[in-house]
Amino acid sequence: xxxxxxxxxxxxxxxxxxxxxxxxxxxxxxxxxxxxxxxxxxxxxxxxxxxxxxxxxxxxxxxxxxxxxxxxxxxxxxxxxxxxxxxxxxxxxxxxxxxxxxxxxxxxxxxxx
Amino acid sequence: xxxxxxxxxxxxxxxxxxxxxxxxxxxxxxxxxxxxxxxxxxxxxxxxxxxxxxxxxxxxxxxxxxxxxxxxxxxxxxxxxxxxxxxxxxxxxxxxxxxxxxxxxxxxxxx
Numbered sequence: 009x010x011x012x013x014x015x016x017x018x019x020x021x022x023x024x025x026x027x028x029x030x031x032x033x034x035x036x037x038x039x040x041x042x043x044x045x046x047x048x049x050x051x052x053x054x055x056x057x058x059x060x061x062x063x064x065x066x067x068x069x070x071x072x073x074x075x076x077x078x079x080x081x082x083x084x085x086x087x088x089x090x091x092x093x094x095x096x097x098x099x100x101x102x103x104x105x106x107x108x109x110x111x112x113x114x115x116x117x118x119x120x121x
Numbered sequence: 122x123x124x125x126x127x128x129x130x131x132x133x134x135x136x137x138x139x140x141x142x143x144x145x146x147x148x149x150x151x152x153x154x155x156x157x158x159x160x161x162x163x164x165x166x167x168x169x170x171x172x173x174x175x176x177x178x179x180x181x182x183x184x185x186x187x188x189x190x191x192x193x194x195x196x197x198x199x200x201x202x203x204x205x206x207x208x209x210x211x212x213x214x215x216x217x218x219x220x221x222x223x224x225x226x227x228x229x230x231x232x
Contacts, residue, residue: 012164041220050125050210050222051165064219099164107153107214112164 010034012113014100020119021090029085029116033102040083041110042075043099051099057083058106090120123148127211127223134201135231142196142226144211149221151213154187154194159208159225168209169196201230 013032021027033040038059043051044067053067059080068075072091077083087094097117101110128143144154152173157165171178171187171194178185184197198205208225 043222048130048224050212050224053219053221056219064217066219101164107216107220109155109167109170110165110220111167112157114162114164 012100012102012111014098014113014116016116017114018117018119020121023091023120024089026086026088027090027118029087029098029118031083031085031100031113033081033083033100034111035081037102037104037111038080039103039106040077041101041103042083042085043101044069045097045099045115054085087118090118092120094118095120123221125149125211125213125221125223127226129226130224131227131229133229133231136202138201140198140201140205140228140230142209142228144194144196144223146192146213149192149213150215152216153214154185155212155214155220156185156194156196157210157212157222159210165210198228203230203232206230
């Protein structure tokens with residue numbers, strides 16, 4: 009069975025551009041999480057979905073960040089008007105429950121120039 | 122504010138020895154504590170989960186302890202091998218879905 013996949017793996021954006029990052033979770037996993045990981049740091053929680061409902065978005069750093077999961081499977085993280093400080097690896101994870109072990113994708117490395 | 126500290130950025134040990142990594146936390150009451158392994162350029166991989174009412178968990182060469190009074194978890198890798206070299210992350214889970222990670226400890230096992 010396939011694991012969590014993310015696309016693109018690498019994205020270079022000019023400052024001010026909008027980007028969209030995609031996550032395909034493990035089939036049947038109800039919970040989906042987005043994290044931001046800066047170099048040398050641990051993942052920082054951004055947001056959490058249970059099926060299509062976004063239950064927690066407390067970690068989104070600004071209103072330029074928006075996530076959706078309209079049909080309860082694939083999720084998209086959108087960043088509007090990218091800034092240099094948005095440069096990081098964005099990780100997606102899924103899990104069969106609200107808590108417990110999470111399965112991570114390989115991440116999307118975003119570089120804003 | 123909530124804080125998760127992992128003992129050191131880097132730990133170097135000799136092959137065959139036991140590696141011990143520490144995770145301390147403050148201002149948090151986790152329901153679970155998890156340990157993940159992360160290799161360069163990859164997402165974290167789940168290793169072990171220990172619940173707040175459990176003292177110790179083992180899996181093959183791995184052992185985790187969890188002391189909610191000290192607010193500390195210890196992660197041990199016995200008979201370490203060069204293939205164990207990676208960054209190890211501890212994560213606190215509160216039942217609410219907002220898992221919080223430490224910064225990680227980079228372990229290098231020298232042959």
